[in-house]
Amino acid sequence: MSNIITSTTPAQDVVTVLSAAGHGGLGVDLWVGSEPDGTGVLDNVITVYDTTPHRPPEINYSFEYPSIQVRVRRKPGLDQACREKALSLMNSLHGYVGEVGAIKYHAIRVISGPISLGEDERGRPRYVFNCNLERST
Amino acid sequence: MAVKLQRPKGLDNILKNLNKEIGKIEGDVQKGLTLGMLVVKGKSMASTPVDTGNLKGSHYLVSKSGAMDQTAGSDFSTQDDSGKRVAAEHSGKVDAAKSRVKRKKDPFVEIGCTAFYAERVHEDLQANHTSGKAKFLEDAIKENQQLILDTVRRFARR
Numbered sequence: 161m162s163n164i165i166t167s168t169t170p171a172q173d174v175v176t177v178l179s180a181a182g183h184g185g186l187g188v189d190l191w192v193g194s195e196p197d198g199t200g201v202l203d204n205v206i207t208v209y210d211t212t213p214h215r216p217p218e219i220n221y222s223f224e225y226p227s228i229q230v231r232v233r234r235k236p237g238l239d240q241a242c243r244e245k246a247l248s249l250m251n252s253l254h255g256y257v258g259e260v261g262a263i264k265y266h267a268i269r270v271i272s273g274p275i276s277l278g279e280d281e282r283g284r285p286r287y288v289f290n291c292n293l294e295r296s297t
Numbered sequence: 298m299a300v301k302l303q304r305p306k307g308l309d310n311i312l313k314n315l316n317k318e319i320g321k322i323e324g325d326v327q328k329g330l331t332l333g334m335l336v337v338k339g340k341s342m343a344s345t346p347v348d349t350g351n352l353k354g355s356h357y358l359v360s361k362s363g364a365m366d367q368t369a370g371s372d373f374s375t376q377d378d379s380g381k382r383v384a385a386e387h388s389g390k391v392d393a394a395k396s397r398v399k400r401k402k403d404p405f406v407e408i409g410c411t412a413f414y415a416e417r418v419h420e421d422l423q424a425n426h427t428s429g430k431a432k433f434l435e436d437a438i439k440e441n442q443q444l445i446l447d448t449v450r451r452f453a454r455r
Contacts, residue, residue, distance in 0.1 A: 195423045209422045212436045214311055229422055277417050288420050 163222035163297065165263060170226040170293050171208040173260040174253065174268070178206065178230075181252040195231060203235040203284055206249065214292045223296040229288055232274075236283035239276075246274035246287040253291055266294040311439060318446050319404075322453050327404035329452030331360040333445035334406045341408075341437035346418060346429035349374040351383045353429075355412040359394040361405055379414070387411045410434070 175190045183206060184190045195207040208230050215225035230249055234242035256268040273289020280286060319326060338358045345353040351373050373384035390411040398407050409415075418424070422431045430436075438445075 207423075211422070211432060212439050214439060215314075229420070231423070275416060275420050277421050288422075290420075 164217060165222060165224060165295065165297055168261065168263065169210050170224075170295065171210045171228050173263060173265070173295075174208045174228055174230070174291075174293075176260050177256060177258070177265075177268075178208070178249065178252060183249060183252065195233065203233065203282075205233050206245075207231045207233075211290070221296070223294070226293045226295065227290065228293065229290050230273075231277075231286060231288045233280070233284050233286045236279070236285075239279075239285040242285040242287050243274055243276070246289055250274065250289050262297060264296050266296065268293050311442065315438075315442055315445065319449055322446075322449055324453030326449055326453050327361055329449035330404050330406050330445070331358075331362070332452065333441070333448035334358055334360075334408055336444060336448070337434075337437045337441050338408055340441060341434040344429050344433040344437065345410075346424070346426035346431075346433070349376075349380055351380050352410060352412045352415060352418055355383055355387055355410045355415065357387075357391045357394065357409060357411060359391065359398045359407045361398060361401065383412045386413065408434070 169192070171192050175186055175192055179185060179190055186192075189202065189204065189206060191205055191207040193207070193209055196205060208228055211227045211229050213224065213226045217224040230246070230253070232242055232246045232249065234245065250270045250273065253268045254270040256265060258265055269292045271290050271292050274287040275289065277286040277288060319330065335358060338356055342353050342356050345356070347353055354372055373387065374380045375384050394407045394409070398405050410419075412418075419431060419434060424431060
């Protein structure tokens with residue numbers, strides 16, 4: 161029987177991996193699914209999104225092939241620092257093998273990036289990169 | 298035998314697997330590959346965010362037999378500088394794709410968007426679109442891998 165993993169999304173787990181690698185804390189520097197904005201919110205944030213899986217999950221056992229996107233935003237004028245932060249995150253994730261809670265990550269591969277999204281309406285540079293994952297219980 | 302994606306990027310692994318599977322198929326692969334990718338192009342266009350319509354219209358598909366279904370190019374909205382640039386660059390970029398594809402020995406298709414801002418729109422998951430979505434081309438390929446392979450197999454057997 162199939163056993164789709166429902167406990168945490170890949171983006172949530174990747175945030176856990178990034179936090180453990182010293183890239184910040186959830187809800188402050190690291191966010192899932194929606195980049196925060198507004199007063200009291202840091203300019204320097206990292207947001208991880210779940211994107212369409214790169215392959216369908218296996219049917220007879222619990223093995224999934226999700227994809228994620230990581231997005232980095234920095235203060236205005238810090239385009240180079242933003243790119244470098246994206247590269248640093250890419251290095252932290254590319255080739256990652258490990259466990260997050262009860263979920264085994266067999267591989268995280270950076271497949272593209274860093275890609276510049278230019279500046280937002282407040283002049284903050286943004287870079288993204290994309291990863292393919294393989295995970296199971 | 299290959300499918301190449303020209304801007305936006307991000308599908309290397311998927312295309313590698315797809316190309317590997319296509320490589321196993323014997324017979325006339327080009328026709329099925331072209332038809333399969335035409336479906337992908339249509340699905341991608343259907344989910345492209347629309348403001349002026351230029352990004353949607355800048356989709357192209359070039360196969361070994363030339364540009365296919367090239368309905369865009371003369372129909373861009375040129376009311377602003379951005380639109381003028383997209384219109385001015387479109388045919389040159391498609392011509393460049395044609396010469397890239399022409400040099401390929403094996404069955405080959407290149408699909409993409411010529412709009413200079415395609416990559417940013419494609420990758421910006423945070424943008425609010427009234428219609429369409431980010432990752433329009435990537436998702437069209439991811440969701441139709443089996444259809445592409447089935448189409449290639451069907452036409453290769455004829």
